[in-house]
Amino acid sequence: MMEAGGAGGKDEKVPQWGAQETQELIAARGEMERESVAARRSAKTMWEAVSARLRERGYRRTADQCKCKWKNLVNCYKGKETSDPGNGRQCPFFEELHAVFTEHARTMQRQLLESESGASVKRKLKRPSGDRSSGESDDEDDYGEESEDEKSMRSRKRKADDKKQQSQRVSEKSRTGISSIHELLQDFLVQQQRIDIQWQETMERRAQERLVFEQEWRQSMQKLERERLLLEHSWMEREEQTMLREEARAEKRDALLTTLSNKLLQEDL
Numbered sequence: 658m659m660e661a662g663g664a665g666g667k668d669e670k671v672p673q674w675g676a677q678e679t680q681e682l683i684a685a686r687g688e689m690e691r692e693s694v695a696a697r698r699s700a701k702t703m704w705e706a707v708s709a710r711l712r713e714r715g716y717r718r719t720a721d722q723c724k725c726k727w728k729n730l731v732n733c734y735k736g737k738e739t740s741d742p743g744n745g746r747q748c749p750f751f752e753e754l755h756a757v758f759t760e761h762a763r764t765m766q767r768q769l770l771e772s773e774s775g776a777s778v779k780r781k782l783k784r785p786s787g788d789r790s791s792g793e794s795d796d797e798d799d800y801g802e803e804s805e806d807e808k809s810m811r812s813r814k815r816k817a818d819d820k821k822q823q824s825q826r827v828s829e830k831s832r833t834g835i836s837s838i839h840e841l842l843q844d845f846l847v848q849q850q851r852i853d854i855q856w857q858e859t860m861e862r863r864a865q866e867r868l869v870f871e872q873e874w875r876q877s878m879q880k881l882e883r884e885r886l887l888l889e890h891s892w893m894e895r896e897e898q899t900m901l902r903e904e905a906r907a908e909k910r911d912a913l914l915t916t917l918s919n920k921l922l923q924e925d926l
Contacts, residue, residue: 671722676749678716682723682728683750685710687757690764700724728753 674682685707692706704720711718718726734754748754 671718671734674726678711678718679726679750680713680732680753681708681716682713682718682726683753683757685714686723686727687753687760690757690760 688710689703689707704724706722707723708718711723730750731754733748734751886912
């Protein structure tokens with residue numbers, strides 16, 4: 658089956674999209690979801706970027722071909738997102754498309770929150786809904802018919818300019834949020850000071866214990882040293898007594914030998 662991918666009313670026969678190529682298209686479109694919002698790209702620029710990314714991945718498709726294939730995928734996906742898993746599997750790329758649409762819903766929610774807080778009212782909502790550029794309209798068409806939730810969100814965005822009281826409530830909430838943040842910071846600082854005090858007390862207790870241990874160790878070493886000196890002194894005294902006894906014995910032996918020698922000499926005479 659061949660798909661029409663041209664623009665301006667021309668029907669051009671293009672090669673059939675393969676499964677891998679279709680997955681790469683969905684992936685590229687999902688990558689552009691956040692980048693398009695951040696860079697404020699128009700739909701035309703966005704699809705040109707998608708085409709360029711496909712070329713980088715080895716697939717040659719024009720921006721119009723990518724857009725046409727995407728619309729076919731959207732038509733396949735629409736009506737399946739709220740069905741049971743069995744019906745969801747009838748769309749071959751249901752899971753990939755569902756991830757992109759989920760990201761799109763989150764983006765819409767972020768824009769709504771910005772408009773309610775007044776951050777993006779001047780940037781987006783001052784223009785009437787009928788005064789949007791063609792690029793923005795094309796981008797809405799990329800997602801097919803809007804769901805009830807998306808219509809409700811866009812309606813609330815258009816009314817954001819007329820709700821000045823709402824902006825006051827937002828500012829009050831902001832002040833309340835700031836005060837709660839200050840309270841949290843104060844609690845954190847108090848807890849941090851308590852932890853620091855406990856840490857200092859622990860370090861001081863350990864230092865005191867170390868000093869006591871060192872004193873006990875020095876006392877033990879001094880006691881051992883005294884005992885060693887006493888033992889050494891006792892040993893030296895014993896050695897001196899032994900030497901004295903040996904000298905006395907040697908003197909007696911010498912005297913005895915001298916007496917015997919003299920006696921023998923006298924007898925020979």
